[in-house]
Amino acid sequence: MSFIIKCLDCGHNTSYHPASTTCPKCGSQWREAVYDYEIIGKTLPSQLVNRSSSLWRYHELLPIREPNVSLSLGEGGTPLIRAINLGLMLGCPNIYIKDERQGPTSSFKDRQASVTIAALKEAGITEMVAASTGNVAISYSAYASRAGMKLWAFVTSLVPAVKMREIALYGSQVIKITGSYDQCKQVASEFARQRNLYQDMGARTITSIEAMKTIAFEIAEQLTSVQGTPPDGTLWKTPDWYVQAISGGMGPLGVYKGFREMKQMGWINHIPSFAPIQAEGCAPMVNSWKKGLDKVEPVTSPKTRIETLATGDPGRAYEFLRDYVNSTNGSFECVSDEEAFRAMHVLAKMEGISAEPAAGVAFAGLFKLIRAGIIKPSDTVVVNCTGHTMSADPSILGENWSRDVKFPSADETPQEGLLAALTQVAPERFPKIVIVEDTDEARRLIRRILQSQGNFTILEASNGREGLELIQRVLPDLVVLDLMMPEMDGFTVIELLRAKPETATIPVIVATAKELTAEEKNRLGGQIQSLMQKGDFLNDEFLEEVKALIK
Ligand SMILES: *Cc1c(COP(=O)(O)O)cnc(C)c1O
Ligand SMILES: [Zn+2]
Secondary structure (H helix, E strand, C coil), X not given: CCEEEEECCCCCEECCCCCCCCCCCCCCCCEEEEECHHHHHHHHHHHHCCCCCCHHHHXXXXXXXCCCHHHCCCCCCCCEEECHHHHHHHCCCCEEEEEHHHCCCCECHHHHHHHHHHHHHHCCCCEEEEEECCHHHHHHHHHHHHHCCEEEEEXXXXXXXXXXXXXXXXXXXXXXXXXXXXXXXXXXXXXXXXXXXXXXXXXXXXXXXXXXHHHHHHHHHHHHHHHCCCCCCXXXXXXXXXXXXXCCCXXXXXXXXXXXXXXXXXXXXXXXXXXXXXXXXXCHHHHHHHCCCCCXXXXXXXXXXXXXXXXXXXXXXXXXXXXXXXXXXXXXXXXXXXXXXXXXXXXXXXXCCCECHHHHHHHHHHHHHHHCCCCCCCCCEEEEECEECCCCCHHHHCCCCXXXXXXXXXXXXXXXXXXXXXXXXXXXXXXXXXXXXXXXXXXXXXXXHHHHHCCCEEEEECCHHHHHHHHHHHCCCEEEECXXXXXXXXXXXXXXXXXXXXXXXXXEEEEECXXXXXXXXXXXXXXXXXXXXXXXXXXXXXXXXXXXXXX
């Protein structure tokens, strides 16, 4: 394996050793690995066919001499999952989730830790220091145990206890710092300096950037296998957007380098637009970018409950990332903790994916960028689902997420009592909603959204005439009605419902893809409770409307 380390400030080239972290000529800590792209670009693609799907399939483009099979836990090769329901909800059908929860310790930090520990092992280094908001330390801890290395893990006291225990479980020393993450990093640095130990340098660590690159390679390969090879004869497809929640920004810096290298080797023809998302209470990069600043304005006391993303001072990582965002026509965005929690809940309910709040930040950012029209309906978007939740945060589920069934008292026969209790959760007692909609897809989506919001008995009809009969028969608590349908349109259904006393007061929500004319609006006026544009269902209004109408 041949590569060199090039200084990003003075251009000086050196050979690689993980323990040397600065340019010998100018002292810069910002350097990167450069490979023989000419040769690798030509020879690697044909070799990939026979390789397994771990990140080591790209080992010619990683800064290690030989992949160390004995250290591997199956890192990389995570699935790219199409988010069909989210796509329908948002009116943006090509959303894909890069499911990094499926790494060995459930976050995308497994790439960083596996490649870094492999490089340290090759160099004979046996002890290291890492400051972490949780996930980096968990992952380093797991790989360090395989490599027989000692890890000193510095974490802030805000890191959830489950994560701290996970770090300790693999046998590492956890050092809890009461203070901000930036202060925690300072203490860790000082500790490493005094003992002359190897220290993880975040986005300035060559192995970390190189490891994150493999996300870009995988995305391009996987997207090509679902969307087909590009018409221009390049090897792989790339998405229009890469969306990720960031703290120090290491992920997108590495992913960008991956796309850049693929372009350089002629494998792809364009680099996606980058959308790094931060939590509002700690959004130094977003704020600085929105102000048009060249250098970052640090946030000295982050105010977010999402500790994973609490880097207040990203330093020069901002300058690189700003250039990447600008040159790809991307966008920085930030979201509130509440928006992130809500997005996390939506993701779980719509796609069956339980992600940690930090990953929720990326999805909330996606929703925001689509609504703002920055991400277009026809765009192909990849969202990095960076990590798995350890346990559902109570503030996300709210109240009433479980149903209590009281156990029978002693004087009842057990069967009777239990059955009686169970009738409390019996479907007959749930509010009835009739969906009248001729498109299967739209019907399925509305059903899914309603089901995820509470207990309803949902009945469906696929045209106006059937719908009218169904409504007259079951007298539901609510009707969700399409307008343009075969047999009988929605306007007629409403008029006929309003004409009979039994059905005159049943609330109706009209859901339509049609732009209504003034005359049509007039025709509906006063007859319906609410009008929804399709593709607009993520709008919290819809759910609040449903809840308000069903009493
Ligand atoms: C570390 C981490 C991030 C932020 O990653 P950076 O690219 O380093 O800013 C996002 N989500 C999760 C789950 C993480 O562990
Ligand atoms: Zn230099």
